[in-house]
Structures are given as structure tokens and as C-alpha cells.
Amino acid sequence: MLGRTASSLFWMSRYQERAHNTARLLDAAWRTAMLPALGTDPAGDWRSVLAGAGCEAAYKDKVGEISQRGVVQFMLFDKTNPSSIHSSLETARNNARSVRTGITSDMWEAINTTWIEFSDVKPQTLSQDRMPEFLAWIGQRAHLFRGALLGTILRDDGYSFSQLGHFVERADHTARVLDTRYWIFLPDTDVGGNAHHHHWTSILRVMSGLRSYRFAFPDSRVKGVNVAEFLILRREMPRSLAHCYDWINGTMADLTAFYGDELPSAAQAAVIHEQLRTGSMRDIFDSGLHEFLTDFTLRNNAFADRLARDYNFA
Amino acid sequence: MAAERVVFNEMLGTDGAVRPAYARLNEWLERQPKGFLTRKNREAETIFRRLGITFAVYGAQEATERLIPFDPIPRILSAGEWRRLSAGIDQRVRALNAFLHDIYHRQEIIRAGRIPADLIMQNAAFLPEMVGFTPARRVYSHIIGTDLVRVGENDFYVLEDNTRTPSGVSYMLENRETMMRMFPDLFQMHRVAPIEHYPELLRQTLESVAPEGAKSDPTICILTPGIYNSAYFEHAFLADQMGVELVEGRDLYVDNGKVWMRTTRKPKQVDVIYRRIDDAFLDPLTFRPESMLGVPGLFDAYRAGTVTICNAPGTGIADDKAIYAYVPDIIEFYTGQKPILNNVPTWNCSRPDDLAYVLDNLADIVVKEVHGSGGYGMLIGPTASKREIAAFREILMSNPTNYIAQPTLALSACPTHVASGVAPRHVDLRPFVLIGDQVRITPGGLTRVALKKGSLVVNSSQGGGTKDTWVLED
Numbered sequence: 001m002l003g004r005t006a007s008s009l010f011w012m013s014r015y016q017e018r019a020h021n022t023a024r025l026l027d028a029a030w031r032t033a034m035l036p037a038l039g040t041d042p043a044g045d046w047r048s049v050l051a052g053a054g055c056e057a058a059y060k061d062k063v064g065e066i067s068q069r070g071v072v073q074f075m076l077f078d079k080t081n082p083s084s085i086h087s088s089l090e091t092a093r094n095n096a097r098s099v100r101t102g103i104t105s106d107m108w109e110a111i112n113t114t115w116i117e118f119s120d121v122k123p124q125t126l127s128q129d130r131m132p133e134f135l136a137w138i139g140q141r142a143h144l145f146r147g148a149l150l151g152t153i154l155r156d157d158g159y160s161f162s163q164l165g166h167f168v169e170r171a172d173h174t175a176r177v178l179d180t181r182y183w184i185f186l187p188d189t190d191v192g193g194n195a196h197h198h199h200w201t202s203i204l205r206v207m208s209g210l211r212s213y214r215f216a217f218p219d220s221r222v223k224g225v226n227v228a229e230f231l232i233l234r235r236e237m238p239r240s241l242a243h244c245y246d247w248i249n250g251t252m253a254d255l256t257a258f259y260g261d262e263l264p265s266a267a268q269a270a271v272i273h274e275q276l277r278t279g280s281m282r283d284i285f286d287s288g289l290h291e292f293l294t295d296f297t298l299r300n301n302a303f304a305d306r307l308a309r310d311y312n313f314a
Numbered sequence: 315m316a317a318e319r320v321v322f323n324e325m326l327g328t329d330g331a332v333r334p335a336y337a338r339l340n341e342w343l344e345r346q347p348k349g350f351l352t353r354k355n356r357e358a359e360t361i362f363r364r365l366g367i368t369f370a371v372y373g374a375q376e377a378t379e380r381l382i383p384f385d386p387i388p389r390i391l392s393a394g395e396w397r398r399l400s401a402g403i404d405q406r407v408r409a410l411n412a413f414l415h416d417i418y419h420r421q422e423i424i425r426a427g428r429i430p431a432d433l434i435m436q437n438a439a440f441l442p443e444m445v446g447f448t449p450a451r452r453v454y455s456h457i458i459g460t461d462l463v464r465v466g467e468n469d470f471y472v473l474e475d476n477t478r479t480p481s482g483v484s485y486m487l488e489n490r491e492t493m494m495r496m497f498p499d500l501f502q503m504h505r506v507a508p509i510e511h512y513p514e515l516l517r518q519t520l521e522s523v524a525p526e527g528a529k530s531d532p533t534i535c536i537l538t539p540g541i542y543n544s545a546y547f548e549h550a551f552l553a554d555q556m557g558v559e560l561v562e563g564r565d566l567y568v569d570n571g572k573v574w575m576r577t578t579r580k581p582k583q584v585d586v587i588y589r590r591i592d593d594a595f596l597d598p599l600t601f602r603p604e605s606m607l608g609v610p611g612l613f614d615a616y617r618a619g620t621v622t623i624c625n626a627p628g629t630g631i632a633d634d635k636a637i638y639a640y641v642p643d644i645i646e647f648y649t650g651q652k653p654i655l656n657n658v659p660t661w662n663c664s665r666p667d668d669l670a671y672v673l674d675n676l677a678d679i680v681v682k683e684v685h686g687s688g689g690y691g692m693l694i695g696p697t698a699s700k701r702e703i704a705a706f707r708e709i710l711m712s713n714p715t716n717y718i719a720q721p722t723l724a725l726s727a728c729p730t731h732v733a734s735g736v737a738p739r740h741v742d743l744r745p746f747v748l749i750g751d752q753v754r755i756t757p758g759g760l761t762r763v764a765l766k767k768g769s770l771v772v773n774s775s776q777g778g779g780t781k782d783t784w785v786l787e788d
Contacts, residue, residue: 001578002559002565002576052351098540099542101553101559101560112364302667311578312577314565
């Protein structure tokens with residue numbers, strides 16, 4: 001397989017996942033905007049969308065003051081913002097186009113139709129009341145693509161690279177969202193006020209995990225430490241860091257078997273995986289949650305860089 | 315020729331009686347309920363759009379990918395017609411390849427005074443870098459798309475020999491697929507020569523021209539400029555159908571005189587490159603230094619004989635519009651036979667007499683840029699306004715050597731689905747030829763159709779459509 005093909009499969013999945021994540025961030029902020037004021041900064045949730053997507057600085061440069069209208073436009077439709085849903089869907093599709101020969105027609109049709117239909121939407125005509133439905137549609141389309149991928153692609157190295165892009169992006173997103181409001185998880189601020197409760201459920205909502213959380217912690221009401229544990233160490237939670245690295249580590253083992261030699265990226269993944277598998281929340285809080293999340297993000301990125309070098313991504 | 319403006323109708327002939335090849339189709343068309351073709355057309359469009367069978371239009375920022383309109387009524391050629399056409403094409407492509415070999419070696423055709431030396435040596439499409447080099451099997455142009463038009467029952471003219479990087483073959487194949495899906499009954503009524511083995515023949519052709527000493531299972535790839543190229547869909551389609559890698563320049567590099575692909579693990583040596591980028595972009599070390607599309611050092615590897623490039627660099631001289639007028643001479647010179655297929659009479663504006671005639675008759679003729687393509691930079695006299703003609707006159711006079719002119723031909727018409735039902739529309743035809751260890755001509759080709767009433771412009775960049783082309787077997 002060409003190094004560029006591997007790279008395109010990786011980034012195709014990464015941007016597809018990114019578009020979905022951004023849609024969920026916007027959806028959660030949208031909900032908050034509909035609730036009575038929680039005594040916090042009214043722009044707070046819109047700021048958290050930007051922070052969760054890593055776009056705060058770019059937004060300030062281009063748009064300035066944070067507002068609902070500004071953030072929605074910037075994160076949904078702005079063509080100059082490389083992380084907007086518009087740009088993510090376009091980049092995902094361009095990567096898919098450049099590996100048309102490496103993906104199935106089901107995958108191509110899913111990604112292509114999403115792009116065509118998204119491009120047909122005129123931002124000015126998208127009224128407020130249609131926004132939640134539109135964001136849900138983006139999520140549904142992402143599920144369709146993922147389903148097409150899992151259901152049709154050959155289980156060779158191409159499958160591995162597309163899985164890696166998907167889970168590297170997902171792990172990055174989860175860590176980043178937790179880090180944007182890490183203090184609300186800290187045990188000594190865990191006082192359970194309305195504002196905190198709202199923040200926890202909002203993060204769970206961003207992770208599509210509100211309902212699953214109640215099954216994972218049946219005896220407890222929503223508590224910061226538990227939410228943090230759920231999203232970092234609980235392997236059964238499909239967006240947790242531990243779950244992402246279960247996949248990444250397993251996929252690296254597949255690649256190693258496929259090519260017949262073990263490369264440094266596989267060892268890097270194994271170290272991160274082991275840390276998440278044996279880690280405890282007590283240790284993480286002791287050493288500092290913010291420090292842990294920052295360190296994780298750096299190592300996750302370093303893994304992706306090493307992977308690209310090991311397999312000659314172009 | 316301007317006198318015979320009678321349009322030949324391929325279904326109804328000159329006397330209005332249905333021609334035999336179209337008899338069954340005509341009956342079938344009459345049986346279909348109203349609105350049937352409209353429905354089928356919409357169905358086809360959905361298929362094309364979903365699959366992304368598109369071409370890119372340069373300069374149009376928003377809708378950069380467009381569908382080529384598809385017409386659901388096939389164009390039909392009888393076995394006899396096809397035999398004659400394919401014999402003519404065979405003769406023509408062999409002569410053109412012999413011509414290419416000659417002008418890059420002994421130049422006997424120039425010495426014999428059959429073609430002016432300046433026309434070759436001063437031509438931008440002539441590559442001095444190719445002089446003295448002989449490609450594998452002496453083949454220069456491996457993939458040729460010959461553009462034909464018909465003006466009467468037995469009158470076919472060659473409009474253009476596309477010897478560089480002809481496109482459209484993916485539409486030929488997809489049109490057939492779509493037709494077979496939509497109209498199985500029509501196929502059962504006819505014996506239509508199959509075309510779906512084209513990718514296999516292309517692969518055989520490319521394998522057959524691998525460098526001497528290449529491995530028995532040579533590594534082939536298609537070199538594309540990338541996803542923004544107008545024919546990108548076709549590049550991906552052919553790579554997929556042949557089971558070879560679709561590469562961009564950055565995926566290849568030259569080391570130790572050989573060309574290598576960057577793979578996820580060990581580099582892989584490439585034996586044959588079917589390139590879909592122009593000569594000037596192939597190798598920044600030999601040609602345009604600023605080009606990012608090509609592969610540095612590729613041309614040296616090519617000249618060293620470690621890799622075959624299809625089509626060979628410098629083949630453009632064979633389909634240069636200024637050379638076109640000499641193709642009948644070229645055929646006679648290399649084959650010793652009369653051309654089976656006619657050229658369209660052509661005025662070469664670099665000749666003063668020809669230019670004078672052209673300037674006097676701008677309203678009745680077609681003027682084309684020598685190096686233009688895609689229907690750009692041309693004047694179609696009969697449909698142009700007075701002002702357009704006046705403006706074009708200025709351009710033409712400022713640089714006459716850049717233009718040729720031809721009479722407007724009364725292109726034949728085929729039944730076509732239009733808003734009001736079925737009506738005749740002008741067509742041309744591009745059959746696809748493969749030249750390697752043998753000459754392989756796929757029965758049929760791409761029929762392009764002018765969808766506007768009376769229009770002669772069939773080019774897809776200018777809003778023309780396509781239809782499936784059937785060659786009936788005996």
C-alpha cells in the first residue's frame with residue numbers, strides 16, 4: 001500500500017470523527033443556551049465549544065467576541081476554519097476521493113452524499129429551530145459512514161489505518177473536552193451544586209454517555225469523580241481514553257502481524273494502553289488531573305506522529 | 315462542402331426509412347409509455363451522482379464537480395460499419411506511431427520533403443529530449459482516442475487524433491453499465507459487442523511494453539495530477555478496474571536510476587507508468603522546474619530504459635493541429651496505402667493563402683487554436699454573432715500561426731431524449747485504441763451528443779452529453 005493511501009485513510013476517518021465531535025459540542029452548547037441562566041458566564045458554553053475543538057485563538061483572531069451566532073457560524077460553516085464541520089467534511093471527503101480505489105463504494109457513497117447534502121444547505125436559511133435537527137443529521141451521517149466502513153471494508157492494513165485515525169481523534173477529543181473544564185472534576189470542588197451538575201451532564205452529553213453513565217454507576221447520582229473515571233478509565237465506555245487505546249493497541253498488533261515486524265509506534269501505543277489499563281483515578285488526581293490530560297494529549301499526538309513516520313505517510 | 319447542409323440521421327437515413335441497425339430500437343422506443351425515458355434519465359443521474367462519476371470544471375470555484383449529462387438512447391453502429399472504421403483507425407494509429415519514431419530518429423519524412431522541417435522542429439510539442447531514444451517495442455502512443463464525425467451513410471471524417479492523454483473511456487464503460495442495469499430487455503433484443511474487458515486489455519497493453527529485463531509480473535501504476543484534475547474520476551476508476559496503484563508525483567521517487575513507489579513498508583520498483591499528466595509536468599529536472607506534479611529524475615530513468623512511460627513524452631507532435639493536415643501524407647508515407655478514413659479539409663493559417671481564405675469566410679467555418687483543447691479558444695462561424703467574429707478576427711490576425719480552420723461539417727444526428735420527447739441531435743464518436751504488442755480497438759467508444767437543438771458543440775466542457783455506443787455483432 002502507498003504511504004499516501006495509508007495517510008488518506010487515517011485522515012479520512014479522523015476528519016469524519018472530528019465533524020461528529022464538533023456537532024455534539026455544538027448540540028450540548030445549544031441545550032445550555034435554552035436553559036435558565038445557571039449563574040455562570042452566559043458565553044461559557046459557547047466558549048467551551050471553541051476550547052473543546054481547540055479553536056479559541058483562531059476564533060478570537062477572526063471573529064472576536066464570543067457569541068452564539070459567531071460560534072455557530074465559525075464552527076459549522078466557516079470555510080477558513082480548518083476545524084469547522086464544513087472543512088472537516090470536505091477534508092474527509094477529499095481524502096476519501098484520493099483513495100477511491102482503497103475504500104468500498106458503500107463508504108464512498110456515505111461520505112460523498114453527506115458532503116453533497118451538507119454543501120446544499122445555505123447557512124442563512126438554517127433557522128434556530130432547525131439547528132438541533134441539523135446537528136443530529138450530521139451525527140446520523142457519521143454513524144452511517146462508520147457503519148459502512150465496519151460492514152464492508154476488507155480487514156487488511158487499510159482497515160487498520162482508518163481505525164487508527166478514528167480512535168486517535170476520538171481520544172484527543174475526549175481528553176481535550178475533559179481538560180477544558182478539568183477543575184469541575186477535582187474531588188475537593190465536588191460539591192454537587194446545580195452549576196457543576198449541569199457541567200457534568202453537559203460533558204456526558206457531548207460524549208453521548210449520559211444514559212450509559214447511569215448504567216455504569218447505578219448507585220450514584222452524577223458525580224464529578226465518577227464522570228472523570230467513566231471517560232478516562234472505563235473500558236466499556238466507547239469514548240473513554242481506555243477504550244480508544246484498547247482499539248489502538250489491538251490495531252497496532254494487527255498491523256505488526258500484517259507486515260511481520262514491530263515498529264516503534266506499536267511500542268508507544270502499548271505503553272499508553274498499559275498506563276490506562278492499570279491506572280487508578282486516585283493516582284491521576286494525586287499527580288494532577290490537568291497534568292494527566294495534558295500529558296495524555298501530547299503522548300497521543302506523539303503516537304500519531306510516530307505512526308506517520310513508521311508507515312511513510314505522505 | 316458548405317452546400318451539403320443536409321444532416322444525416324443515423325436512425326432514419328436519408329429517405330426517412332429506419333436503417334436496419336436501428337430497427338429494433340425504433341420499435342422499442344415506440345412501445346415505451348410517455349415519461350418513461352424521463353424517469354430513466356433521472357434514475358441514471360442519481361446513479362452517476364452517488365458514484366461520483368463527475369468531471370471537474372476549472373475556474374468554477376463552487377460547483378467544481380459536474381455530472382456529464384447522460385442520454386439513455388444508444389447510438390448503434392452495424393458490424394460492417396465498425397469493420398471499416400476499425401480498419402481505418404488501425405491504419406492511422408500504426409502510421410502515427412511510425413511517424414513518431416521517424417521524427418525522433420532519421421526524419422525520413424522530412425528528407426523526403428513530405429512535411430516541412432520547420433513544422434516539426436519549431437513545434438512546441440516536439441521534444442528534443444526524445445531524439446535518438448526508442449521506447450519499448452517502438453511504441454510511442456499506447457492509448458489513443460480518435461475523434462470521428464459522420465456526415466453521410468459512408469462518410470466518416472477523423473476530426474482529431476488524441477495521442478497524448480485521451481480521456482472519456484470511463485464514461486464509455488459506466489454508460490454501458492448503467493444501460494445494462496436500466497434496459498436489460500433492450501440488450502436481449504440485440505447482439506451488442508461487449509466492452510467491459512477494456513481495463514483488462516489496457517493492463518495487458520501496459521504489461522506488454524514493460525522495459526526489457528523487467529520482472530515477469532511488471533508493476534504498473536497510473537500517475538495522476540490529483541483530485542482536482544478534471545479527469546480524476548477516470549484515473550481512479552481505471553486504477554481500480556486494473557487493480558494497480560493510483561499514484562501522485564510525490565508517491566514516486568528516483569533512486570539509483572530506477573523509479574520507486576513509497577509504500578507503507580519497503581519501496582517498490584515501478585516498471586510502467588500510465589501517466590495522466592502532461593509532458594511539461596513530468597519531471598521538474600528536465601522540464602518545468604516549478605512543477606510539483608511530476609517526479610524529479612523520472613526522465614533520466616526513462617531514457618536509461620528502467621521504466622516505460624505511457625504515452626511516451628513528445629507524442630503530442632502527432633496530434634498537433636498543425637500536423638493534422640499532413641496525416642493523410644503520413645499514412646501514405648509509412649504504410650504505402652491510401653488512408654481509409656478521411657481528414658477534414660483544413661486551412662493552415664500560417665500559410666498566407668489559407669489565411670486570406672479564412673479571413674474572408676469566418677462566418678462559415680470553424681477556427682481552432684493549434685494547441686487548444688476542450689472547446690476553448692475556438693470560433694464556430696455559423697453560430698457566432700457579428701461582434702464575436704470581429705473580435706476573433708483581431709485575435710487571429712495578431713497570431714495566425716496559432717490557428718487552423720475547417721469547414722463546418724453537417725454532423726450526423728442520432729435520436730436523443732429531450733424535453734419534448736425524442737429528437738435528433740448531433741453526435742461525434744471517440745473510439746479508444748490500445749497499442750502494445752498488438753493493436754486493440756474496443757468496439758464502440760464514447761459518443762458525445764450536443765443536447766441543444768441545432769448545436770454542433772458536443773464537448774463536455776461546453777455542456778454536451780454522452781450516450782452509450784453499440785456495435786452490433788453479425
